[in-house]
Amino acid sequence: MKYIYLILFISQFGFSQSPYPQDYFRKPLDVTLVLSGTFAELRSNHFHSGLDIKTQQRTGLDVYAAAEGYVSRIKISHFGYGKALYITHPNGYVTVYAHLEKFSPTIEKYIKILQYEKESYEIEVFPSPEELPIKTDEIVAFSGNSGSSGGPHLHFEIRDNAERPINPMLFGIDIKDTKRPVISAIYAYPKNKKSHVNEIKIRKELRLIPNKNGDYTVEAIEAFGEIGFGVESYDQQDLANNKNGISNIQTFFNGNKNFEMDFKRFSFDETKHLNRFIDFEIFKTDKSRVQKLFVQSGNTLSMLKDVSDDGYIRVEDSTSSVYKIRIQDFKGNEAWVNIPIKGKKAKEKLEGYDLQPAYYVQPNESLRLEDKNISVFFPKDTFYDNFYIDFAVSSDTLTLHKDVVPLMKNCTISYNIENYSEEDKSKLFIAKLYGYYKRPYYVRTSRQGNYLTARTKSFGTFTLATDSISPTIKPVNFQDSKWVSKSEYLKIKIDDDLSGISNYRATINGKWILMEYDYKKDTLTYHFDDSVISDTENNLKVIVIDNIGNSSTFEATFFRK
Numbered sequence: 412m413k414y415i416y417l418i419l420f421i422s423q424f425g426f427s428q429s430p431y432p433q434d435y436f437r438k439p440l441d442v443t444l445v446l447s448g449t450f451a452e453l454r455s456n457h458f459h460s461g462l463d464i465k466t467q468q469r470t471g472l473d474v475y476a477a478a479e480g481y482v483s484r485i486k487i488s489h490f491g492y493g494k495a496l497y498i499t500h501p502n503g504y505v506t507v508y509a510h511l512e513k514f515s516p517t518i519e520k521y522i523k524i525l526q527y528e529k530e531s532y533e534i535e536v537f538p539s540p541e542e543l544p545i546k547t548d549e550i551v552a553f554s555g556n557s558g559s560s561g562g563p564h565l566h567f568e569i570r571d572n573a574e575r576p577i578n579p580m581l582f583g584i585d586i587k588d589t590k591r592p593v594i595s596a597i598y599a600y601p602k603n604k605k606s607h608v609n610e611i612k613i614r615k616e617l618r619l620i621p622n623k624n625g626d627y628t629v630e631a632i633e634a635f636g637e638i639g640f641g642v643e644s645y646d647q648q649d650l651a652n653n654k655n656g657i658s659n660i661q662t663f664f665n666g667n668k669n670f671e672m673d674f675k676r677f678s679f680d681e682t683k684h685l686n687r688f689i690d691f692e693i694f695k696t697d698k699s700r701v702q703k704l705f706v707q708s709g710n711t712l713s714m715l716k717d718v719s720d721d722g723y724i725r726v727e728d729s730t731s732s733v734y735k736i737r738i739q740d741f742k743g744n745e746a747w748v749n750i751p752i753k754g755k756k757a758k759e760k761l762e763g764y765d766l767q768p769a770y771y772v773q774p775n776e777s778l779r780l781e782d783k784n785i786s787v788f789f790p791k792d793t794f795y796d797n798f799y800i801d802f803a804v805s806s807d808t809l810t811l812h813k814d815v816v817p818l819m820k821n822c823t824i825s826y827n828i829e830n831y832s833e834e835d836k837s838k839l840f841i842a843k844l845y846g847y848y849k850r851p852y853y854v855r856t857s858r859q860g861n862y863l864t865a866r867t868k869s870f871g872t873f874t875l876a877t878d879s880i881s882p883t884i885k886p887v888n889f890q891d892s893k894w895v896s897k898s899e900y901l902k903i904k905i906d907d908d909l910s911g912i913s914n915y916r917a918t919i920n921g922k923w924i925l926m927e928y929d930y931k932k933d934t935l936t937y938h939f940d941d942s943v944i945s946d947t948e949n950n951l952k953v954i955v956i957d958n959i960g961n962s963s964t965f966e967a968t969f970f971r972k
């Protein structure tokens with residue numbers, strides 16, 4: 412008996428490569444899996460929490476439950492995941508399916524009743540285990556492009572019972588990949604005033620030389636003191652040209668490992684530190700994401716491991732050493748970078764950064780900056796580093812540094828608008844100026860008496876703008892006083908020039924109807940299969956309100972039998 416237990420024990424724990432169940436989850440689509448996004452790849456302000464699976468440039472593909480379980484959450488939002496379904500499985504894992512076009516008929520019926528009760532397209536519900544049980548291989552939804560999705564695909568996640576997303580490929584979901592990762596840039600970062608690289612005391616891009624075998628060399632550098640490195644890289648799989656994320660980074664100084672980052676799992680509350688992990692200034696200036704291979708204060712990512720001396724190396728005078736970077740994709744294809752380093756202390760005093768001190772900020776203190784009619788408040792722990800912040804006010808224009816420094820928290824911008832007329836006050840909002848033409852974009856603004864306030868997590872230039880123009884509403888596939896018996900839906904186009912759409916309400920014959928808002932196409936769509944109407948002559952009324960409160964009403968009569 413003991414012998415049998417021993418064999419069982421060994422086969423379950425001794426030989427298994429992965430702590431995650433294999434062959435428990437099936438792939439959620441019945442097509443060859445091709446990815447437009449990998450797990451933990453670097454996105455704006457977050458690590459990607461799942462796989463983006465391509466859907467042959469179309470919507471409507473069958474989406475299968477990855478395993479049996481029950482629907483534990485349904486969330487429908489205009490932005491973000493759009494229509495999203497969460498299934499909890501008996502083993503404690505949760506699978507997530509996002510950007511869906513629609514759910515299976517059973518789930519669709521369930522959620523529509525609740526949307527009609529709430530009179531809202533946007534909704535979030537947590538059904539109990541008995542309400543929507545899911546069988547193995549059940550079709551639970553149809554793939555789409557809803558929410559903030561940039562093209563048809565299925566976003567698929569596996570989360571553990573602590574809500575931490577895990578790379579689904581660890582569960583045996585397989586993607587063909589025999590290509591090695593590609594390295595596109597390498598930077599060196601002198602850590603402090605004493606250190607330098609090629610006689611420069613600030614970040615320095617190094618010349619990368621691809622070798623024939625797929626590895627890379629960097630032209631030998633002369634350095635002294637504590638130095639860190641940064642790398643820009645991507646991975647491609649066999650079946651698509653998409654530039655996806657890599658899966659593991661390790662660095663070695665003279666043969667000793669001194670840094671590793673392993674992208675297997677993270678938790679949502681640490682994902683904001685992505686902006687600390689990448690070189691945020693490079694990202695904001697030329698959109699490329701350089702990952703730092705050293706750890707600075709406030710970067711508490713759980714994906715970091717085996718980090719010694721915070722990933723920095725110490726280069727002594729008159730030495731010769733080598734620093735190596737190994738980048739791996741999930742399938743273990745790897746690319747190496749070899750950086751030969753000659754230790755050489757600079758003879759002359761080197762020039763550093765010439766900062767223009769304006770206001771000095773310290774991360775562990777709150778700060779209020781104020782000038783004329785504008786003030787900005789930063790709560791404690793908004794910043795990662797000490798630095799000099801630019802703050803300038805010129806009439807209604809606020810220059811709040813440059814958008815190259817990551818913030819951990821929102822700051823609050825306040826405008827005193829007492830000098831404006833009552834009429835104007837009601838139409839004003841705080842706008843952020845973008846691009847060469849300094850186009851104003853609405854920042855969510857609230858008003859209390861003579862004060863407008865807005866919260867923002869990014870620096871830049873802000874101003875006051877006015878929106879006095881109401882939204883536009885136009886029918887797309889019907890006309891007033893006409894028959895629409897053959898249409899399956901009513902579609903209208905809504906638009907607002909400056910502050911943007913805030914909300915809308917549509918009724919037929921006085922009864923609320925569910926209209927889906929697609930912000931990317933500026934459309935509202937009502938489906939007749941909701942069976943709200945029974946009359947032949949019907950009155951459609953749609954009210955659309957922008958973010959300042961300007962509203963428009965559209966009415967039309969249509970006939971249907």
Ligand SMILES: [Zn+2]
Nearest residue numbers: 448462463566
């Ligand atoms: Zn995604």
